[in-house]
Amino acid sequence: MEDVRLIEVKEEIMADNNQVAAGVRKRLRDEKTLLLNLMSSPGSGKTSLILRTVEGLKGGVRLGVIEADIDSTVDAQKVAARGITAIQLRTGGFCHLDATMVTQGIDALAANDFDLIIIENVGNLVCPAEFDTGAHKNVMILSVPEGDDKPLKYPLMFTICDVLLVNKIDYLSLSDFDLAALRKRVLTLNPHIKIIEVSCKTGEGVEDWIAWLQKEVEAFRLGQGSK
């Protein structure tokens, strides 16, 4: 089992976040490492998705994880228990990660050892959408129990993401969640987003997510990453 390293991060108010983010993106593209920023409400299944991703990745993909949390290390411990190197960023009350905080995580990971680094952002549909972390791809999870009206209420998050994972589809039978209505609302905001339905509990649909991810990782390995 890997140890969890804990970093207390501070926001650099004066730094130009967009500039730092662009630097992070370039640095990791040069190192052929895909940086992926995973966002959702609290409890939508970010950590569960990462654990399913660890299981599903093939071809010797070297994965590192940067976990952000306000005040715990429970997620990083779960990831490290699977033998994955995990850095825990403790935001000390901050509601989002910025590119400077992510840089601290990447430096601690020593990024050139990895093909893929997944950032698990703070559980929040609002603030993380407003701060570029430097990731090449933004991925969000919406879980079925949260309801199909969330694109109406948190439009920016749906607008900035490359992939939407609709998680906990095993709850659909107990819910009035309308997948067609959701798709329509999301695609109105963001016609280019890829929508994948999954259940991290049963594993249903996870292969579609892994297929998308594997393709993106491969593109970065070959220096053909799309962003």
Add this chain to the structure above:
Amino acid sequence: MEDVRLIEVKEEIMADNNQVAAGVRKRLRDEKTLLLNLMSSPGSGKTSLILRTVEGLKGGVRLGVIEADIDSTVDAQKVAARGITAIQLRTGGFCHLDATMVTQGIDALAANDFDLIIIENVGNLVCPAEFDTGAHKNVMILSVPEGDDKPLKYPLMFTICDVLLVNKIDYLSLSDFDLAALRKRVLTLNPHIKIIEVSCKTGEGVEDWIAWLQKEVEAFRLGQGSK
């Protein structure tokens, strides 16, 4: 059906939020109106709880609702459809309400017509916990699908609340949510919090919430509000 009034709110960066909040609290206590701040993650059931509360309140309790949303009026419309006066505060990207924003809502409601005003805060477990809205009572919802580990990850929210409603208990059969573990984690942070298990879908447990609320409203009517 009542009309929904929409107010675009702005944060007063320079104002002393705590001072404004204390003023709101005093003003409404003097008017014998209980102000309640309802918080949760996106999709935990804040609006559903308000609709159940509208049904359950007895004794001619005059209820007004202040809805906060980043970019929609869907919640206020649902409340207004029940004949309840609802103000929609559109925060324009802000991730929380502060006392100045709430004051704008109260002014629009004309607070002296109400025994109870419920604020539905922005769906977010982080930032709303950090800003005093001027409410007399803070109430949060945690829904079963979010998981029992949330007190470890968002401790401030659990610490500042008077009541925790554990919603969507109809999902318990599909979930590994551990109610006993949750209670222990929450009570460690906040020994005085009242925990009520409910399902806004089936109505289970809602009577316990209504009983607590009715008692608090009555105390404020008699000028004996506890805060």
